Amino acid sequence: SQQGEEDPQALSIQEGENATMNCSYKTSINNLQWYRQNSGRGLVHLILIRSNEREKHSGRLRVTLDTSKKSSSLLITASRAADTASYFCATARVKLVFGAGTILRVKS
Amino acid sequence: GAGVSQSPRYKVAKRGQDVALRCDPISGHVSLFWYQQALGQGPEFLTYFQNEAQLDKSGLPSDRFFAERPEGSVSTLKIQRTQQEDSAVYLCASSSRRQGEYNSPLHFGNGTRLTVT
Numbered sequence: 001s002q003q004g005e006e007d008p009q010a011l012s013i014q015e016g017e018n019a020t021m022n023c024s025y026k027t028s029i030n031n032l033q034w035y036r037q038n039s040g041r042g043l044v045h046l047i048l049i050r051s052n053e054r055e056k057h058s059g060r061l062r063v064t065l066d067t068s069k070k071s072s073s074l075l076i077t078a079s080r081a082a083d084t085a086s087y088f089c090a091t092a093r094v095k096l097v098f099g100a101g102t103i104l105r106v107k108s
Numbered sequence: 109g110a111g112v113s114q115s116p117r118y119k120v121a122k123r124g125q126d127v128a129l130r131c132d133p134i135s136g137h138v139s140l141f142w143y144q145q146a147l148g149q150g151p152e153f154l155t156y157f158q159n160e161a162q163l164d165k166s167g168l169p170s171d172r173f174f175a176e177r178p179e180g181s182v183s184t185l186k187i188q189r190t191q192q193e194d195s196a197v198y199l200c201a202s203s204s205r206r207q208g209e210y211n212s213p214l215h216f217g218n219g220t221r222l223t224v225t
Binding site for chain 1: 141149156213215
């Protein structure tokens, strides 16, 4: 069973627009991580945010974490066609547990 | 250096056959994980090794699934008497940290797509 749930399940935007994906989870965590998966490939780690952090940036990525609401969001700014992929949040406690993912399509 | 390597990339098995999936983790990585990913879903945890010790196999769906990492490097996931519901992508990941020390990312291979006919 999966701990996290991403919202929306699918998102289609134009190149240059921002993309926001949300993740909700159920139990307390040590940290939360976001991964990207291109079609037919393995997952690639994007960013990790610790449970005592509220916001983190990495290039065009911005992640927020609200432990009181047990939710996180991933913002990709100025999206590019190459950002087209599935995005997964993963919560870390005893083991890393993944959500079902958001499919992002960026149209050029 | 080289990333996590998995072989074969694709495997077609007839129902009832045994299969063996191989994972070559990043050299020196202590932790190795196997995940199962069904179409359109996120990866589901199967089992975890710290060096050669299998510390967690709580995600293995049945006793037909068996994993080993005898020398603490290469790992093999074996599925006996395959069934159609075993069709999925099997992902291997490695990390330099021990489980519970999730301050470093998992490095994933590209997976083995298993189709049971």
